[in-house]
Structure formats: C-alpha cells, structure tokens
Amino acid sequence: MKLLNEIQQATIDGRAPEVAQLTQQALDEVMSLDDIINEGFISAMSIIGEKFKNNEIFVPEMLIAARAMKAGLKVLEPLMLAGERKYLGKIIIGTVKGDLHDIGKNLLGMMLQGGGYEVIDLGVDVTPDKFLAAVKEHQPQVVGLSALLTTTMPFMKETVKVLGESGLRDQIKILVGGAPISQRFADEIGADGYAADAGSAVELVKAVLS
Ligand code: B12
The missing domain is CATH 1.10.1240.10 (Methionine synthase domain)
Incomplete structure (x- = not known):
C-alpha cells in the first residue's frame, strides 16, 4: 500500500x-x-x-x-x-478531433491487446473522415473513440454520424469513452457502448462481439 x-x-x-x-x-x-x-x-x-x-x-x-x-x-x-497472438478481433482506436489527450486511449489499447485483440491506433486529433478511411482500409469489428474534453465531445457525435452515413455502420460496433463521457451520452449519439475504464472496455468488447 x-x-x-x-x-x-x-x-x-x-x-x-x-x-x-x-x-x-x-x-x-x-x-x-x-x-x-x-x-x-x-x-x-x-x-x-x-x-x-x-x-x-x-x-x-x-x-x-x-x-x-x-x-x-x-x-x-x-x-x-503479453497475450496470445491469435487475435479475437480487430479494433481501431483514436482520440477525436481537437483532443490531444492520449493516456487513457493508450491504456485502452494496451488492455485490449493484452485481452487478445488486434489494435490499430490512429493517435490523437483524429477527424471523422480519418476514422472512416481507416474503417474502409482495415475493416475492424469495433471502433473505439476517446474524448477527454467536453468541447471535443461533439466530434464524437460527428464521427458516429459520418460512420453512419458510410454504409458500413452495420459492420462495426462503435464504443465511446473518456472522463466526460457517460452511458447516456453514448445512447444519445447512437454509439453501441460505453465503458468507464480500460478494464471494463475489454469486457464490453467481448460482449458486443458475442
Ligand atoms: C494529463 C492531462 C492533460 C495532458 C495530456 C497529456 C496526454 N498525452 O494525454 C495535457 C497537459 C496535454 C492536457 C492538456 C489540456 N487539458 Co487536460 N487533463 C489531463 C488530466 C490531468 C488527466 C487525463 C488522464 O490522462 N487521465 C488518466 C486516464 C487513464 O484516464 P482517462 O483518459 O479518463 O481514460 C480512462 C477511461 O476514461 C477510459 N477510456 C478512455 N478513452 C476511452 C475510449 C473508449 C472507447 C473506452 C471504452 C474507454 C475509454 O479508459 C481509460 C483507462 O481506464 C485530466 C484530468 C482528469 N482527471 O481526467 C485533465 C483534463 C481532461 N484536461 C482539461 C483541460 C481543460 C485541458 C486543456 C484545454 C488545458 C489548456 N488550457 O490548455 C488542454 C487541452 C489540449 C487538447 N487540445 O487536448 C480538463 C477538461 C475539462 C473539460 N470539462 O473539458 C481536465 C478534466 C482537467 C480539469 N479538471 O479541468 N491535459
């Protein structure tokens, strides 16, 4: 202690x-x-x-x-x-446009990798179009959006909208997280899930993919 x-x-x-x-x-x-x-x-x-x-x-x-x-x-x-290399699924993660906070997102990436998932990390300040391009290129099952600023939360909504309009929405699950995010906000913007921390995020991914 x-x-x-x-x-x-x-x-x-x-x-x-x-x-x-x-x-x-x-x-x-x-x-x-x-x-x-x-x-x-x-x-x-x-x-x-x-x-x-x-x-x-x-x-x-x-x-x-x-x-x-x-x-x-x-x-x-x-x-x-240190997990097994045979991946359980592919996940794209990134911090949304305007937001440079990456500690939580990095932790999320590491926990997901440890949990057996292939993680493609787009970094910080990721525009909705960049998320869309990455989804087209990598064809993941899950996209994880991170935001730490209340001012960047609207870009989460925008990203969900852009992915929604792409025709690829039914092929992916969109998860959101970050200190100011809540289940209610996730529901409001049409995301498929929210987790408060990286540990629960691994459980959430398992749940949405099952
Ligand atoms: C460190 C920090 C910074 C660092 C970031 C360094 C970095 N490389 O990340 C620096 C100094 C750069 C910074 C800058 C700023 N910051 Co700052 N920052 C923080 C601080 C202290 C910690 C954030 C953090 O790393 N937490 C630890 C991680 C592990 O937690 P987490 O990110 O929440 O992630 C966990 C979960 O949320 C979840 N999770 C995260 N993402 C996702 C995604 C998915 C899909 C899922 C399922 C789960 C999930 O899992 C993670 C692990 O368990 C917070 C305060 C706080 N307590 O949050 C303020 C805070 C977020 N910052 C704040 C502010 C205001 C700023 C600045 C605007 C300050 C300024 N005037 O310039 C700038 C903005 C820069 C920008 N454009 O992004 C405010 C935001 C207020 C608000 N209401 O929006 C906060 C809350 C501080 C405060 N109390 O006022 N900041």
Missing part, C-alpha cells in the same frame, strides 16, 4: 525516473497491474485534474505528471501486451 502511495505521489510530482523505478519495484513485489494502474496512476491523475480545476497547478505541471505516468506505463507495457 505504501509503495502505491509513493507511486501516486511521484506521479503527481512528475518524477518520471522514480515512477518507473517504483513501478518496477511494485512488479517485483508481485502487485497486480490493476492495483498499480488504479491506485498508483489513475488516482494520481484525478488529483492532478482537481488541482488544475482549482488553479493550484497549470498545464506544464499537468504535462509533467502525464509524462511520469507514461514512464510508469512503459514498465507495465510488456506485461499488458
């Missing part, structure tokens, strides 16, 4: 090398990936988010904390990706 608190604090402080080292130590002590991610990193990011909202910290500090979290995730990556 103490170690997870240390990971959380070092992430908040943006001490990337120390986060990497503490994460390795947590793995050596056989702590679960879920505990490290949830109690170490995600809890740190919600504290950072609160501090930012209250003007106690600003974008540079948020960025430095995000880098520290990435350094920790890098240590976990080989374990998260």
Whole structure:
C-alpha cells in the first residue's frame, strides 16, 4: 500500500525516473497491474485534474505528471501486451478531433491487446473522415473513440454520424469513452457502448462481439 502511495505521489510530482523505478519495484513485489494502474496512476491523475480545476497547478505541471505516468506505463507495457497472438478481433482506436489527450486511449489499447485483440491506433486529433478511411482500409469489428474534453465531445457525435452515413455502420460496433463521457451520452449519439475504464472496455468488447 505504501509503495502505491509513493507511486501516486511521484506521479503527481512528475518524477518520471522514480515512477518507473517504483513501478518496477511494485512488479517485483508481485502487485497486480490493476492495483498499480488504479491506485498508483489513475488516482494520481484525478488529483492532478482537481488541482488544475482549482488553479493550484497549470498545464506544464499537468504535462509533467502525464509524462511520469507514461514512464510508469512503459514498465507495465510488456506485461499488458503479453497475450496470445491469435487475435479475437480487430479494433481501431483514436482520440477525436481537437483532443490531444492520449493516456487513457493508450491504456485502452494496451488492455485490449493484452485481452487478445488486434489494435490499430490512429493517435490523437483524429477527424471523422480519418476514422472512416481507416474503417474502409482495415475493416475492424469495433471502433473505439476517446474524448477527454467536453468541447471535443461533439466530434464524437460527428464521427458516429459520418460512420453512419458510410454504409458500413452495420459492420462495426462503435464504443465511446473518456472522463466526460457517460452511458447516456453514448445512447444519445447512437454509439453501441460505453465503458468507464480500460478494464471494463475489454469486457464490453467481448460482449458486443458475442
Ligand atoms: C494529463 C492531462 C492533460 C495532458 C495530456 C497529456 C496526454 N498525452 O494525454 C495535457 C497537459 C496535454 C492536457 C492538456 C489540456 N487539458 Co487536460 N487533463 C489531463 C488530466 C490531468 C488527466 C487525463 C488522464 O490522462 N487521465 C488518466 C486516464 C487513464 O484516464 P482517462 O483518459 O479518463 O481514460 C480512462 C477511461 O476514461 C477510459 N477510456 C478512455 N478513452 C476511452 C475510449 C473508449 C472507447 C473506452 C471504452 C474507454 C475509454 O479508459 C481509460 C483507462 O481506464 C485530466 C484530468 C482528469 N482527471 O481526467 C485533465 C483534463 C481532461 N484536461 C482539461 C483541460 C481543460 C485541458 C486543456 C484545454 C488545458 C489548456 N488550457 O490548455 C488542454 C487541452 C489540449 C487538447 N487540445 O487536448 C480538463 C477538461 C475539462 C473539460 N470539462 O473539458 C481536465 C478534466 C482537467 C480539469 N479538471 O479541468 N491535459
């Protein structure tokens, strides 16, 4: 528990090398990936988010904390990706237009890969047309849209609309997620599913594909 608190604090402080080292130590002590991610990193990011909202910290500090979290995730990556290679399905993921947040989307990608799915990551600031082009090219079963800003949520709606008009809609399931997203919003925009975190997203993908 103490170690997870240390990971959380070092992430908040943006001490990337120390986060990497503490994460390795947590793995050596056989702590679960879920505990490290949830109690170490995600809890740190919600504290950072609160501090930012209250003007106690600003974008540079948020960025430095995000880098520290990435350094920790890098240590976990080989374990998260260690799944079987025979894919259960193909999934395209991306952060929608105007939005540069990618930590949650990356985590989602790693968990899905670990869960046995082939993941094609389109990156951040992905326009609806780019999602459509990728669907045509890769023919996935699932498309996962991520948004962290309330101002970019309309582009999620736009992406669902563009995919809807393409004639390919019945061949794909569209899932949405990100801190400001809810099941209600997913229903409103005509998405096929919503999950609050990357772990539940893997379950959701299993469910929509079954
Ligand atoms: C780190 C961070 C940044 C970093 C991002 C670095 C990076 N490479 O991602 C930087 C500094 C760049 C940044 C910039 C900005 N940010 Co910022 N940021 C954050 C912060 C602190 C953490 C986000 C994060 O990584 N969380 C951890 C991850 C693991 O969680 P997650 O993304 O929610 O993902 C999980 C789930 O949601 C889910 N999930 C995510 N995507 C998907 C997709 C699918 C399909 C599914 C099923 C599930 C799923 O699974 C994930 C894993 O469990 C949040 C606060 C917060 N608590 O969210 C603010 C926050 C999102 N940012 C905010 C703001 C305002 C900004 C800026 C506008 C600030 C500015 N003035 O410039 C810019 C916008 C830049 C842009 N155009 O995108 C606000 C948004 C407010 C709002 N209502 O829209 C927040 C909420 C802070 C706050 N409290 O005010 N930010």
